[in-house]
Amino acid sequence: MAATFALRVLPLCLCLALGACALAPPHRGPAAASGRDSAFGGPSDGDAEPGSVTGENSASQALLVRSRAEQAAGQYEQAEASVERALRIAPNDAALWLALGEVKLAAGDTEQAGLMARKALTLAGRDEGLRAKAEHLIASARR
């Protein structure tokens, strides 16, 4: 047992001792322009909102605000239509998918609510706040 462990750890210590290693994570090169072929074109790690331009945001934000008002007033079909309209402008905005899920939940369609939340998760990247909300929606939809 100890021997196996030692066998595993020893080379590591050796390297550390030799100082011949840099435990750097794999280098994420920039996109093709530099000659390196990254399949992960576009903003890295999904930190930036895909497809976000101030204008597109304000158009889809305005629709989002509207859909929330419609949802609050119980006008679920209109609220859905407003979010779908926003999605045509910013199709990869995770927050919009989440909003659509919330409308579905309010309207009683728990199955679609859960699915929309899952879709939002695939686009959320590293946005922890959004991920949390999506997980919460999935949980609510299951009840």
Place this chain on the structure above:
Amino acid sequence: MAALALVGYIAYLSITVSREFEARRWDLPAQIYATPLELYSGRHLGQAELTSELRRLGYRDDTGVAGSRAPAPGHYRRLPSALELTTRKFDYAGETQASEQVKIAFSGGAISAVDGSTGHALPLLRLDPLHIGSIFPARGEDRLILEPDEIPPLLIETLKAVEDRRFDEHHGVDLRAMLRAAFVDLTHGEIRQGGSTLTQQLVRSYFLSNKRSWERKLREALMAVALELRYPKQELMTAYINEVYLAQDGIRAIHGFGLASQFYFGKPLEELDVNELALLVAEVRGPSYYNPRAHPQRALDRRNLVLDEMAQQGLIDRQTASAAEARGLGLLPADGRVASYYAAFLDLVRRQLYFEYPPDTLERKGLTVLTTLDPAVQSAAEAGLKDELAELDAERGRPNVELEGAVIVTNPQSAEVLAVVGSRKSRFDGFNRALDAKRPVGSLIKPVVYLAALQSKRYTLASLIDDSPISVPLHDGTEWRPDNFSGQAHGPVPLVRALAESFNMATVRLGLDVGIDSVARLLVKLGLKREPPHYPSLLLGAVNLTPYQIAQIYNTLANGGFRAPLRAVRAIVDSDGKTLQRYPLTIAEAADPADVYAVNQALVQVMERGTGRTARKLIPASLTAAGKTGTSNDLRDSWFAGFTNDRLIVTWVGNDANRATGLTGAAGASKVWAEVLNRIDAQPYNVPPPSGIDRAWIDYLSGLVTDPDCPNAVELPVPTGQEPPTARSCGSTKTVIVPALRSWFRRAMQ
């Protein structure tokens, strides 16, 4: 006795004509609209493009026209880097949008601001949707019903002046007019004013007949009198304006001034100028004889006659008449916005609607159908196909094998169909290849095989698969030995490469290992309605599908693994403006998003390094896209399916008689694809990785982990927890030590 018979006969005529009158009044075909154009700051739409769209909608260009007064709806004016516009009022799915005066500013090929009349910024502005057609009864009549308040008074007065001077006084028949007409007929051989009243013409239009016998004329006269007894003048005039036959468009007979106005001028009737109105009135006398496209001079002459009459009767002043007479016909160009222009898309709309609504409802209830068609994308798709096929024809110089094609464009996230092209000939209302041409899909099937492999968790994109000769025993006892297109075997290659370069042997080996059943089942999960037979040849696409079916399958890949039924209709609104039915976006999870993400990255490699290279070079360097070529046996079918974030385009090129075209997917369909993509606005493919994905730099040729600086290094997604392959150096020590250490470290920690 004879008197009784006569009375009975007249009663019978009265009932017959009233029944027709009532029936036609409620005979309201469904009117179909495209998706409305949305304007917002940031949208990639330049001044020239917006102007083009406005022209398509029939908006009038007032640039340079004097007059500071607020322009009427349906007008715009171009300014340096800006555009002033007065939108039309319209209803969209129960929401009324008022007419607005706005100013649009442009910068760098995009909209930079949208300001309302008081100067405040509007986050979003939606224009009235384009009318693209209607669902009219089999007898081929189409009309756009106008309410009395939508009919310009000038039209009513002009009709009376030209066709029936004593309309307001007579009781259905104007004897003086009839006698005079008969006299003129006899003496001149030409009629300046017909002898029939508008009411008689209305009756005549109900009962089409070529026979011009005295018997017929008598019956018409009696029926006209009967109508006048039962219905007030205003209703008869409205009915006439909505009924009169004014033009022919292929198999579609255009009835009524509302539709004729759209047909000839692309605008609502209330926006017509005096000369345009006069032309439509001129058509009443003979839509074929005075067809302005076939006989422009004749039409112009008659129109000016009408204008003359209008001036003589004091309906317009002399000056207006002269000015109008000097103007040209002002028609829409012959292939601009006629129903057959969108025939392929309307075909899809009808099929989706007939599933739920009986033809009677669609043809008669005055419904409004709001669709997903994007006219700009449709034009781009049609032009792209047409131009590229023409170029391929020229290059090949083989006219005996005629090329045809099909294109479908969707927005993968919303699963909305933006364009359908069924033939290289626009205005073609025949065989719809996009929806009905079932062809072997060839290598288009491969992403499904590779997705099945990734789903099994026994493979990653970096896993090696042997691309070498394989022999598959078939049920009939024979052996199938698939070959690579190039005839070469490549030995062990990473999955990403086998897919990117479309290696047949590797794919078959992989597919057999994963199981043909999983591939077949996965096809259904992705959206194919019926599971195909489980033959080994399925792995190389020996299954016949239509471009539409391919679009459904690839749509699920393009939006990250969520299957949503493709939709061409967004909503149906009834004649009162109430939404009868909405078709909302509904999704289902077809496959693990992490696996789909990985396959899509491989499809990006198809473009960067594989069989999609040619197409990749034809689109902008910044427009990352994912795609797959497909070629069937003997080069009969050339396919390409490729997508960005917000656009999926499927193209097919082939020969109707199924003769070999000599075109691979790369040589034919992928070029059509690039041609279409270049003409539309698309966001590059740049979806963030979902959770559960790590990134690794892999050597494209060997599949081993490598350093980004090495040649042939490709960054690929690898599911977290799956063992990355051993390292391989390209010279740098780091490449060997670092990944190896990580492996050791990880194992040590377990």
